[in-house]
Amino acid sequence: MYDAxxxxxxxxxxxxxxxxxxxxxxxxxxxxAETVASLLAPxxxxxxxxxxxxxxxxxxxxxxxxxRDYFDRSAQVYDIPGTYASDRTDTVNNRSVEWQxxxxxxxxxxxxxxxxxxxxxxHDVSLFRRFESFEERDGYFRFPADRPRIPLMYSLRAGKS
Numbered sequence: 001m002y003d004a005x006x007x008x009x010x011x012x013x014x015x016x017x018x019x020x021x022x023x024x025x026x027x028x029x030x031x032x033a034e035t036v037a038s039l040l041a042p043x044x045x046x047x048x049x050x051x052x053x054x055x056x057x058x059x060x061x062x063x064x065x066x067x068r069d070y071f072d073r074s075a076q077v078y079d080i081p082g083t084y085a086s087d088r089t090d091t092v093n094n095r096s097v098e099w100q101x102x103x104x105x106x107x108x109x110x111x112x113x114x115x116x117x118x119x120x121x122x123h124d125v126s127l128f129r130r131f132e133s134f135e136e137r138d139g140y141f142r143f144p145a146d147r148p149r150i151p152l153m154y155s156l157r158a159g160k161s
Contacts, residue, residue: 002031005038012041018048020127020153021084023106024098027075033109040160046115048158052122052151053100055130063131063143075099103154115158122151 005011016036026032036046055063057070078096082089107117125140130152134141143149 001026002028002035004035008039012044013039014041014044016040016044016046018046018050020049020051023050023101026101027099029099029101029105030109030112033106033113033115036110036158037113037115037160040115042160045118045157045159046110047155048106049155050106050153051126051130052154053102054150055126055152056100058131060131062133064133064147070100071102072100073105107156110156110158115160118157118159120156121154123153123155124149124151126152 016039018032018036023029023032040046054070057066057068059065059067076098078098079094080096081087081091081094083091103120107120111117125142126134127140129136129141131143133143133147135144136142142152
């Protein structure tokens, strides 16, 4: 990913998109932001849709207790069979390494790379059943209606002058 500018056919693009679940695989968020900025043409923009890192600090069962450090930036190593897409898939190499990037770190990295944040929106829905207590409503997963809402995803747009 960090070498994307050398790997793509054109020097600049109007839109760069980073989709949900991508940032956790990157150890260096500043380098990611610099790469994004280098790929954008003047007047172009990044659109990022991502799972909110707050959810990683909560317990997996109910999502109601803080059990992990939101600001922990160390590599998280897992050795769990299956894939993020299916825990029923037989796999041989099960080591996975992920990094958590707080929202402020992502926004600051984009600003430092010369991009202007046009909007940052937090959403109280998820695309998958992150917590066992989630209910599916309107095609999304959410906490039950009687629970307080927290951000489960976020989206932002950052432009290049």
